[in-house]
Every structure is written in C-alpha cells, then in structure tokens.
Amino acid sequence: MEIMEEKQLHWADYYAEKIIREKGDKEVYVCASGITPSGTVHIGNFREIISVELVVRALRQKGKKVRFIYSWDDYDVFRRVPSNIKNRQIMETYLRKPITSVPDPEGREESYARVYEKELEELLPLLGIEPEYIYQANMYKSSTYAGGIKKALEKRETIRKILNEHRTSPLPHDWWPLSVFCTSCQRDTTKMLNWDGEWEITYSCNSCGNRQNLDIRKTSSVKLPWRVDWPMRWDFEDVDFEPAGKDHHSEGGSFDTAKKIVTAVYEHSPPVTFQYDFLSIKGRGGKISSSTGDVVSLKDVLAIYQPQVIRYLFAGTRPNTEFAISFDLDVLKIYEDYDRCERIYFGLEKIGEKREAKEKRIYELSQIGEPPGRIPYQVPFRHLCNLVQIHVGDVEAVVEGFKGIVDDEKDYIRARARCAWNWINLYAPDEFKFLLKGEDDKPIETDDTGRKVLSLFKNEVIEKLDSCDDQSLSKVLFDTARKSGLKTGDFFKYIYQALIGKDRGPRLANFLLAAGKEKIEKALKHY
Ligand SMILES: [Zn+2]
CATH class of the missing domain: 3.40.50.620 (HUPs)
Structure with a gap:
C-alpha cells in the first residue's frame, strides 16, 4: 500500500x-x-x-x-x-x-x-x-x-x-473432506463411512438411517x-x-x-x-446486520444515494479502511463532495495537479459506464430537499421547474430528487422538514406586529420575486426588515411562521425563489 x-x-x-x-x-x-x-x-x-x-x-x-x-x-x-x-x-x-x-x-x-x-x-x-x-x-x-x-x-x-x-x-480420525446430503431425507446429517480409492463413497444418515454407496461422478448429493x-x-x-x-x-x-x-x-x-474492512452505519439506528434478519441492504442505500454517489463512496475509500455509510446530515456533505469531484473532473475547480489526477480517477470509477461528455446539471442535494418539500414530493413538478434543460439532465435531476424526498421522509432531522402552507390552510394566529410585518412583506417583497436573483432578493429582504423596525431575526420569524408554521426554515431568499411567487402568494393569502 x-x-x-x-x-x-x-x-x-x-x-x-x-x-x-x-x-x-x-x-x-x-x-x-x-x-x-x-x-x-x-x-x-x-x-x-x-x-x-x-x-x-x-x-x-x-x-x-x-x-x-x-x-x-x-x-x-x-x-x-x-x-x-x-x-x-x-x-x-x-x-x-x-x-x-x-x-x-x-x-x-x-x-x-x-x-x-x-x-x-x-x-x-x-x-x-x-x-x-x-x-x-x-x-x-x-x-x-x-x-x-x-x-x-x-x-x-x-x-x-x-x-x-x-x-x-x-x-477426528474418521474425518473426511466431504459432506453428503442424504439422498433419502436431503439432510447433511450424514457420516461418511468409506471411500474405495476411486469414485465410490459410502455414507449412512443419522436422521433417517439410510445407508448407501454413491459414485461422485454421478451423484448430485456430495459437496466439499x-x-x-x-x-x-x-x-x-x-x-x-x-x-x-x-x-x-x-x-x-x-x-x-x-x-x-x-x-x-x-x-x-x-x-x-x-x-x-468492515463498514459501519451512521444515522439510522440499529446494526448493519443481525440475527433478526434486519439489515442495511443495498436497496436501502440506493433509496437515498444516486448509484454514482454510492460508487464514489467505495472508489474514494481504500478497502482496508473502515468507514461509515451515513444516513444522517452527512448525506448532504457527501453529495457536495461528489459534486465537487465532478467539477474537478470537468476542470471547473482547481486543487493542484496531483490531487486533481486522483480525484479525476475516482470520478471515472464512480460512473456507471463511461463518464458523461459534459458536466451533468448540478443541483445541490440540500436545495433539492427544499424543492421536493415545496412540491410535497411531486418530483415531476420539481424537474419541470428547471427550464431549458434536455432530457438526460432531467433524468439526472429526477433521480437525485427522488433520493432527496426519500431522505426527507426516512432520515432527515425534524428541523430540516417543513410543509409550505397552501391557500386552504388556516392562517396562524399572529399579533399586531405580525400583521404589520406580513403586510409589509407582501407589498415590498412578493412583487419582486419574479425579477430578483438570490443576491438581490436577500438585499430586498434585509431592507424590508430594517423598514419594519424589528431585528432581522424577529422579522424572519414572522415570515417563517406564516409560510411553514415554524420559527426557522431553509435560507429565506433561496426558499422564496424556489417556491415562486404563486405559491408564496397562496400561502399568505389570508393575511
Ligand atoms: Zn437421511
């Protein structure tokens, strides 16, 4: 090594x-x-x-x-x-x-x-x-x-x-390098008695008493x-x-x-x-395998990791090193690492020649077949977790939200979005989960300040959703918070409460843009 x-x-x-x-x-x-x-x-x-x-x-x-x-x-x-x-x-x-x-x-x-x-x-x-x-x-x-x-x-x-x-x-002295399945009862509870020096053996069965000679060229009942x-x-x-x-x-x-x-x-x-070396399991509870038959299978891992990312985990780790298959928040980091490796492969990120060669080889070995000719449309797993929740698991709606991409890019996003939705439902910590309110949901109870904040938000922010990018929307949000006279944190808390019924949520500008004007308007309809 x-x-x-x-x-x-x-x-x-x-x-x-x-x-x-x-x-x-x-x-x-x-x-x-x-x-x-x-x-x-x-x-x-x-x-x-x-x-x-x-x-x-x-x-x-x-x-x-x-x-x-x-x-x-x-x-x-x-x-x-x-x-x-x-x-x-x-x-x-x-x-x-x-x-x-x-x-x-x-x-x-x-x-x-x-x-x-x-x-x-x-x-x-x-x-x-x-x-x-x-x-x-x-x-x-x-x-x-x-x-x-x-x-x-x-x-x-x-x-x-x-x-x-x-x-x-x-x-024991009567040991033979052979086991025999009894031809009568099929059990291996047999004892070999003799070998003729050529092809014939004799055995007796402890379960059913059967005793027989077998030609090892013809029988289907012996094994080593x-x-x-x-x-x-x-x-x-x-x-x-x-x-x-x-x-x-x-x-x-x-x-x-x-x-x-x-x-x-x-x-x-x-x-x-x-x-x-052995693998361990992180963030799932229970052991990798047990006598109860409850094991972490390849299927369980495929539910939350794209096949390329699974290959990446193994290709990127030397076999004699113990490592953990994670089901907890590490999943986000592993997807980020994979995407980074991919950018390095396509020359979009530089880390020095020696390390690049190594990362590129790991990327090649992580692919199902040949590496793609151009970089796949990268959508961070974390972001997809937000998108699938905004669309309540409707993966097709998530995919359709990406405009101007071709079919194989859609397939790639679809596969990753399915993993994101599985992860949210099976393993994500509660603080990671949310459900965006719809127009039929009852509004939350709020106070005078809350009503003021929401009205200000509707006037100052919603209209700008269609024309802003992440950075400019962040600025709009901070300016509006300042106008409200509240601390930014308190201002955001009112917004999160109205949108998802929690004090905290995914990064707000990103979240609002991902949800889009229509969904945000509906969520705030009753205020
Ligand atoms: Zn038998």
Whole structure:
C-alpha cells in the first residue's frame, strides 16, 4: 500500500498492476467474489462486490480481458431460521437441507436462496455491476467438480494436517473432506463411512438411517466443506484475484488455509487478494446486520444515494479502511463532495495537479459506464430537499421547474430528487422538514406586529420575486426588515411562521425563489 501512495495510483489500478505482475501475461484474468444467499446481502457484503468490480474495470482499461465471476454458495446448508421469517414452524422442518431445497416462505421464488439471489441480481446493474453468476448448487448437482472432489479425497491427510495447524482440537480420525446430503431425507446429517480409492463413497444418515454407496461422478448429493471448496474452485476457475473480509483473512482463517490447500492439493497458486474492512452505519439506528434478519441492504442505500454517489463512496475509500455509510446530515456533505469531484473532473475547480489526477480517477470509477461528455446539471442535494418539500414530493413538478434543460439532465435531476424526498421522509432531522402552507390552510394566529410585518412583506417583497436573483432578493429582504423596525431575526420569524408554521426554515431568499411567487402568494393569502 505504501508503494501505491508513492506512485499516486488509485488502489484499483495498483491491484490491477499487481495481478498482471504476479500472474503474468494471460489471455483472460479471472476475478472472483461470492456469498451464501441465506439472507439479504447487506451493504458490508456489497463492499466486496464493488471492490472486485473496480479492479475488474481497472484491468479492462489496461486492455486486458477479464472474467468477473460471482459465486452464489447456494448448496450451503440451511442452518438457522431467521427470527423474522414467516411460517416459522414449516421452515424449521427444512433445517440441514441445502438452501436451494428450502422453499420461499412467502411463495415468491422457487427457493429460499433464490429470493436473495434475485434481490441482488436485480440491483447490481443499476450500479453498472454485471458479473457472471455461478450457482454452486447447479455445479455440485451436475457433478462438475467430481475431479476436484476426488483430489481432495486423495489428499485427505494433507488437508487434515493443514486444518489441524489452526485447530484447538484436531479433526477426528474418521474425518473426511466431504459432506453428503442424504439422498433419502436431503439432510447433511450424514457420516461418511468409506471411500474405495476411486469414485465410490459410502455414507449412512443419522436422521433417517439410510445407508448407501454413491459414485461422485454421478451423484448430485456430495459437496466439499467450505475450507476445501474455496481452494478447489480457485483451481477450477483459475482465479487470479479475490479479496476477502477481515473474518476470513485472519491467521488460520479460511483464506489462509485455502491458500495452503490450493498450493499443496491442487498445485495452483493462490489468487492475489486484499482484506477489506468492515463498514459501519451512521444515522439510522440499529446494526448493519443481525440475527433478526434486519439489515442495511443495498436497496436501502440506493433509496437515498444516486448509484454514482454510492460508487464514489467505495472508489474514494481504500478497502482496508473502515468507514461509515451515513444516513444522517452527512448525506448532504457527501453529495457536495461528489459534486465537487465532478467539477474537478470537468476542470471547473482547481486543487493542484496531483490531487486533481486522483480525484479525476475516482470520478471515472464512480460512473456507471463511461463518464458523461459534459458536466451533468448540478443541483445541490440540500436545495433539492427544499424543492421536493415545496412540491410535497411531486418530483415531476420539481424537474419541470428547471427550464431549458434536455432530457438526460432531467433524468439526472429526477433521480437525485427522488433520493432527496426519500431522505426527507426516512432520515432527515425534524428541523430540516417543513410543509409550505397552501391557500386552504388556516392562517396562524399572529399579533399586531405580525400583521404589520406580513403586510409589509407582501407589498415590498412578493412583487419582486419574479425579477430578483438570490443576491438581490436577500438585499430586498434585509431592507424590508430594517423598514419594519424589528431585528432581522424577529422579522424572519414572522415570515417563517406564516409560510411553514415554524420559527426557522431553509435560507429565506433561496426558499422564496424556489417556491415562486404563486405559491408564496397562496400561502399568505389570508393575511
Ligand atoms: Zn437421511
């Protein structure tokens, strides 16, 4: 990582170069990621996917062919019924079966696993992420890995030795690097009894008593345990790069033992890797993931951040750094940072050559596809929060308020306005929220001074709304306040009370211009 800093490379480019250097010149480079679909894929897991995608992109930009694979470990066992699940009692009867054999408790998809696979597969293209999906249940059921399984059986003692190095209690003498789903009851509650040295194994089932011989070239019921499955697939898919989280990357963790097993058993070099750090969540309450199944998903993040801004968060942070996905007021700052990065990319803001190069690269990597040919129509997120509230969530009305812009600019504003409205409704602090009064609303009770202030405001300010810009309107407002004989703060308080029923609100000149003469007139009709 230090070398990377010296060279001022983006981390994705640094790893792309490292892969080429360590793996040599190859026709195709394989970059891998994957997970067990036993629940909603949370935003912490997304860090792995986007990390791989950024490196894939960097490799492709160097003219390399890349296969980006995403493995659904859907031949894993259904170990635990999440506490918030429907039809709990029925679901419990599926414990210890493969998650692809467990039904979707809500009957939407063909299996429990498919629900979570589909959830993510539908969202990733929105972020420009399109891996090739590999379904491990299909791979195992079609005996595609038979050769790799046989090798593991042959090298049973080598694997045992590697795994025992990190175990407090050694694996029992009758341990085999294989798990078997009983062909009768489908559970993995089986015991392997024998291997004939070729393709046949014998097992018995502790649940139903079934005892059987299976040919590993023909059966759909065997799989390798996780710590052996991973290195077998590195060999099978010829994986060149795969990052992993802290939990796998510790000494004696599954990445560590997989490295040893791939070398000793499969005679294949381990992939280039890095460890990505955990994410935390800010301003939402609750944890990123929990046993209750309540997680912060990619969908939750897409509700308030444009896809480019999500990519920006990950592209702009080194994988080994912990950072927070914010749902609180930081959202405004993150949008501002993104817009600034965009202005730097288009040469509209200068920060010095070195830092500019870095920001420009982050911007490129934040785009869904190629960067746009000209700068998008930037509307600050904060301002859109005001606009969507003035129009009470009518995003189309907000978009129509921008005159003389073309369709793709409208799309861009529309997408951001939707995020703003979601943020206001889901996470914005109360002092940020307002509702502009309409002509049918009852006027607030005010005193003589208030009536004087409002009459002065109507006479001096409203007429000028159509012809003023932000700066000249501010001047008009301050002059009018002075005329009223009140302190500016007190004067503004009367105006905010009449418009939104609060003592404070968004910056007044900006707010009045955003709302427009017609809406302000209606709001003050009864005074
Ligand atoms: Zn059985």
